[in-house]
Each structure stands twice: as C-alpha cells, then as structure tokens.
Amino acid sequence: MKITDIRATTVAVPLEAPLLHSNGAHWGRFVRTIVEVEADNGLVGLGEMGGGGQSAEDAFRALAPYLEGHDPFELEALRFKIANPTASLYNNRTQMLAAIEFACLDLVGKHLGVPVHDLLGGRVRDSVPFASYLFYRYPGADGRTPEVRTPEQLVAHARDLKERHGFTVHKLKGGVFPPAYELECYKALAEAFPGDRLRYDPNAVLSLDEGLRFAKAIEHLNNDYLEDPVWGLEGLRLVRERTPTPLATNTVVVNFEQLATNVLHRSVDVVLLDTTFWGGIRACVKAAGICDTFQLGVSVHSSGELGIQLATMLHLGAVLPNLTYAADAHYHHLAGDVIEGGPFQYADGRIAVPSGPGLGVTLDRDKVAEYAELYRELGGYPYDRDPGRPGWYPLVPNERWADPETPLAAL
Numbered sequence: 180m181k182i183t184d185i186r187a188t189t190v191a192v193p194l195e196a197p198l199l200h201s202n203g204a205h206w207g208r209f210v211r212t213i214v215e216v217e218a219d220n221g222l223v224g225l226g227e228m229g230g231g232g233q234s235a236e237d238a239f240r241a242l243a244p245y246l247e248g249h250d251p252f253e254l255e256a257l258r259f260k261i262a263n264p265t266a267s268l269y270n271n272r273t274q275m276l277a278a279i280e281f282a283c284l285d286l287v288g289k290h291l292g293v294p295v296h297d298l299l300g301g302r303v304r305d306s307v308p309f310a311s312y313l314f315y316r317y318p319g320a321d322g323r324t325p326e327v328r329t330p331e332q333l334v335a336h337a338r339d340l341k342e343r344h345g346f347t348v349h350k351l352k353g354g355v356f357p358p359a360y361e362l363e364c365y366k367a368l369a370e371a372f373p374g375d376r377l378r379y380d381p382n383a384v385l386s387l388d389e390g391l392r393f394a395k396a397i398e399h400l401n402n403d404y405l406e407d408p409v410w411g412l413e414g415l416r417l418v419r420e421r422t423p424t425p426l427a428t429n430t431v432v433v434n435f436e437q438l439a440t441n442v443l444h445r446s447v448d449v450v451l452l453d454t455t456f457w458g459g460i461r462a463c464v465k466a467a468g469i470c471d472t473f474q475l476g477v478s479v480h481s482s483g484e485l486g487i488q489l490a491t492m493l494h495l496g497a498v499l500p501n502l503t504y505a506a507d508a509h510y511h512h513l514a515g516d517v518i519e520g521g522p523f524q525y526a527d528g529r530i531a532v533p534s535g536p537g538l539g540v541t542l543d544r545d546k547v548a549e550y551a552e553l554y555r556e557l558g559g560y561p562y563d564r565d566p567g568r569p570g571w572y573p574l575v576p577n578e579r580w581a582d583p584e585t586p587l588a589a590l
C-alpha cells in the first residue's frame with residue numbers, strides 16, 4: 180500500500196453555546212481540519228486537527244511530496260520523515276504528524292479489516308468512561324441553551340448532563356471568575372453529587388498562593404485530581420508538596436522530555452494524554468507505558484474534537500490497562516458532527532469503542548459540505564479572546580477575572 184494523495188478540508192461545527200475558559204472562549208463553534216490520506220488501493224484514511232483555514236490546508240498539501248509513495252504501515256519512519264525531533268525545532272509539525280498518523284492507522288486497519296485498537300495491542304475494555312466537562316458559558320444562539328455562571332446554574336447544567344449521558348465524574352473548567360467564586364461553584368457540585376467524583380481545571384492561571392488555597396479548601400472532597408492549578412513544572416511541584424490531592428497536567432508534560440523530567444522530579448501524579456499534542460495515538464500508548472512503570476496515573480485529554488478525533492481517543496482509551504480516570508471530551512457540547520450515523524452516543528457516562536475496520540468512522544459527505552460552507556461563512560475565531568470582553572486578555576497568573584455578578588448575555 181502506498182500513499183498517493185492528501186486532502187484537507189476546514190469545517191466549522193456549531194457548539195450548543197459559546198464556552199468560556201481562562202484564555203478566552205470557544206466562540207460557539209469548533210473549527211477543525213479534516214484530513215484525508217488516499218492510498219493506491221483506493222482506500223482513504225481519516226485524520227483531524229484543531230484549527231483550520233487556508234494556511235492549515237496549504238500546510239497539509241505541502242506534505243504531499245513527503246508522503247507520496249510512503250507505505251502507511253511504516254509509522255515509525257513517518258515520524259522521522261515529517262517530524263524529526265531536531266527538524267521540528269524549525270517546522271513544528273507534531274500536530275500535523277498526529278493527523279497523518281490517525282489517517283495511516285485508519286488505512287492500515289481498513290486494509291487488514293481490523294479496528295485500530297487491534298493494531299495497538301488489543302482492547303482491554305469495550306467502552307471508555309468520560310467526565311461531564313462543565314464550562315461556564317454564554318447562552319446559546321438558539322435561545323434554548325441558558326447561561327452557566329452561578330453555582331445554581333452550574334449544578335443544574337451538571338444534573339442535565341448526568342441525566343442525559345450518565346456521567347458520574349464532573350470536571351469544572353475554571354480560570355474565568357475569581358478563584359474564591361469558582362471554589363464555591365466546585366463545592367456546590369460536591370454537595371449536589373455526593374457520590375460522584377470531581378476535578379477542577381483553571382488552565383494554570385492561579386498564582387501559587389491561590390493554587391495552594393484552592394487545593395487546601397478541596398482536600399476533603401471526592402477529587403479525582405486538581406488539574407494545572409498553576410503554571411509550570413516547578414509551580415505544580417510546589418503545590419503538590421503541600422496537598423494530598425493528586426495533581427494532573429495537560430500543559431507541561433506533553434512530550435517525552437517533559438515526561439522524563441516529571442519522572443525524575445515529580446510535579447504531577449497524572450498525565451493527561453492528548454492524541455494530537457503528543458503526535459499520535461501510538462506516542463500516547465508509549466507514554467502510558469512509561470507512566471505505568473513509574474506509577475503515574477493517566478487519562479485521555481480533550482483539546483476539542485469531532486468524531487474522527489474522538490475515535491482516536493476511544494481507541495487509545497480502549498488499549499490502556501492503566502486508564503484509571505475517566506476521559507475528557509468537549510464532544511457533548513457539539514450540535515453536530517461530520518461522521519455517518521453521528522454523533523457518538525453516551526450510555527452510563529461511557530462511549531462504546533468503535534469495532535469497524537480502522538478508526539471505525541466514515542465521513543458524512545453532506546455534513547462535511549455543510550460545515551465547510553459554515554466555515555466559509557463564519558471563518559475562524561481567536562481562541563484567546565473572549566467575544567464578551569473586547570480588548571481583554573489574561574495574565575498568568577491572572578488577576579483580570581470576569582465579574583460573576585454580571586449575567587452572560589447572548590452574543
């Protein structure tokens with residue numbers, strides 16, 4: 180099997196409502212690049228990457244000379260062909276490598292008639308558990324999706340998601356409002372769902388003092404972990420020394436060099452593996468093995484996903500014996516998807532691992548066309564800006580919090 184062509188299409192898929200985070204917001208849609216890698220046997224492998232537009236599409240097209248004639252089975256060679264670690268100092272292609280690795284695994288699986296998880300050692304579970312992933316949010320444009328700002332609204336939102344999807348783990352994405360206010364919100368969740376587990380992620384914007392204060396205040400709660408309370412391996416190490424709550428990161432252990440540092444000088448207890456940040460599903464499997472050896476916990480990180488990327492997360496989650504925490508996904512905030520039969524459905528807080536050949540997902544061409552048109556209509560958006568606070572930008576550690584007393588109006 181030889182690669183003959185690569186295509187990239189940018190799509191914008193609506194979210195139910197704009198979601199706030201420490202850097203700004205997801206403005207009511209996810210912009211993603213759908214990657215199709217074609218082989219000489221007529222098979223097409225699917226990949227996905229965050230962001231998009233002309234430059235992303237051009238960047239994938241520019242890889243055609245690297246990929247034409249490459250055998251998709253040769254996944255290690257692929258890494259050195261397009262993301263050699265020293266060349267990557269200049270061209271920074273790790274995320275593109277990930278999208279192409281997904282497509283090559285999809286091609287190999289389709290060629291052999293086996294699911295991707297069988298190429299990765301075989302699944303040890305048939306479904307992957309997920310956390311509810313709660314965001315503060317603006318009201319949706321449809322008028323049916325209310326704002327989430329107050330503790331009461333947050334608990335109602337979590338209850339709705341729990342009823343619909345069966346979540347028993349709740350992750351609060353914070354770093355938006357003052358830490359003391361978000362602490363009250365977190366405690367309200369703990370009180371409302373005493374049998375469920377919790378995690379809080381302010382995207383590393385708390386000061387060391389605030390991070391320590393937050394960690395101290397939640398010690399008695401049913402926490403999975405505290406995720407990136409402060410910035411940096413040293414900051415996390417200082418928090419970790421003074422709290423019994425496990426710490427997790429998806430920001431400062433995102434490659435093997437940083438993982439080695441964290442093994443030698445432990446800053447976090449749990450590494451959140453992202454199939455894009457790490458450069459593919461296989462890199463995450465390798466990292467999980469190292470984590471297993473050194474008694475670090477792992478989970479599956481979400482950097483925003485449509486069905487193709489979600490499939491990579493499901494195959495990863497299926498093969499990790501040491502997946503001791505529920506995975507994260509933004510997925511249930513989407514109002515659509517690009518895959519046939521989509522979106523994936525949750526049952527009891529879990530999503531079944533696809534069992535069809537390759538990634539087990541097929542593009543819905545009508546949906547791709549519809550969402551490609553929506554992208555042309557709306558364009559991209561700056562992830563690190565909040566449309567409700569023109570001119571605002573955060574510091575790290577931050578002090579420019581949103582006002583919790585001001586209702587979030589529809590944009």
Ligand SMILES: [Mg+2]
Nearest residue numbers: 380406407429
């Ligand atoms: Mg995070």
